Amino acid sequence: SSLFSVTLMGNIILIHLIRLGTPLHTPMYFLLSQLSFIDMMYISTTVPKMAANFLSNSKTITFLGCKIQTFVVLTLGGTEALLLGFMSYDRYVAICHPLHYPVLMSKTICLFMVTCPWASSSINALIHTLHVFQLPFCRSQIINHFFCEVPSLMPLVCQDTSQYEYTVLLSGLIILLLPFIAILASYARVLIAVYQMSSGKGQTKAISTCSSHLIVTSLFYGTALSTYTRPHTLHYPKEDKVVAVFYSIITPLLNPFIYSLRNKEVMGAMKRVLEITKSL
Numbered sequence: 001s002s003l004f005s006v007t008l009m010g011n012i013i014l015i016h017l018i019r020l021g022t023p024l025h026t027p028m029y030f031l032l033s034q035l036s037f038i039d040m041m042y043i044s045t046t047v048p049k050m051a052a053n054f055l056s057n058s059k060t061i062t063f064l065g066c067k068i069q070t071f072v073v074l075t076l077g078g079t080e081a082l083l084l085g086f087m088s089y090d091r092y093v094a095i096c097h098p099l100h101y102p103v104l105m106s107k108t109i110c111l112f113m114v115t116c117p118w119a120s121s122s123i124n125a126l127i128h129t130l131h132v133f134q135l136p137f138c139r140s141q142i143i144n145h146f147f148c149e150v151p152s153l154m155p156l157v158c159q160d161t162s163q164y165e166y167t168v169l170l171s172g173l174i175i176l177l178l179p180f181i182a183i184l185a186s187y188a189r190v191l192i193a194v195y196q197m198s199s200g201k202g203q204t205k206a207i208s209t210c211s212s213h214l215i216v217t218s219l220f221y222g223t224a225l226s227t228y229t230r231p232h233t234l235h236y237p238k239e240d241k242v243v244a245v246f247y248s249i250i251t252p253l254l255n256p257f258i259y260s261l262r263n264k265e266v267m268g269a270m271k272r273v274l275e276i277t278k279s280l
Contacts, residue, residue: 010256011036021269039252066148078121085179086113088186144237154232172228
């Protein structure tokens with residue numbers, strides 16, 4: 001519950017600072033506020049029910065509740081995966097093509113970068129959720145997991161799901177692997193550009209920023225890929241639970257701190273807000 005509170009507060013504060021701070025009204029922070037909103041929703045979808053089950057004797061969820069949770073988890077996870085890819089493109093344009101930045105990151109493009117992940121992930125989640133929940137569940141009614149998601153439901157199905165699991169693998173590769181490759185390529189280009197044009201101090205700062213972003217994104221993509229690109233016969237419940245904690249709790253907790261505490265503009269906005277509240 002303390003992790004849940006810290007994550008919620010971290011993301012709420014970041015969204016509030018971006019909304020209030022005029023210097024933060026840029027494409028980068030607009031995308032970052034979307035990421036914080038997704039992380040808040042993500043952790044609110046899984047942790048409260050998880051905590052309620054942990055504290056009570058009846059560790060149950062209704063069929064409809066499970067359906068909704070599966071859809072929301074898939075939508076938010078997919079949106080975050082695609083959005084992180086677009087955020088790395090934003091950094092690449094800002095550093096490698098600064099003169100073209102206003103054109104390449106216009107308001108229209110920014111809106112597309114937000115609506116595209118939400119729309120495509122929602123459609124993908126709806127298709128998978130509708131398909132999974134029309135399959136016959138007859139092996140057991142016990143889900144060996146913290147929350148409802150497609151891989152944890154597969155062992156309960158009493159028909160061959162190998163064909164369907166290929167579609168899950170394909171979705172996972174498109175929604176998770178493609179943005180991750182784009183992120184690695186963007187940061188590689190950014191680091192090359194920084195090495196070519198800046199001093200030792202600038203290089204150190206760029207490396208520390210890029211490495212912190214890469215660690216968090218690797219955690220998210222690595223754990224999500226291991227869950228969504230393996231057939232259910234290769235899943236082990238204990239291992240799956242540990243892996244799920246990383247992409248459903250640890251990443252939403254780390255994101256606001258990694259993307260903001262290392263950022264002078266965000267810290268400056270926080271100081272200004274604190275000064276205003278003190279003067280009131």
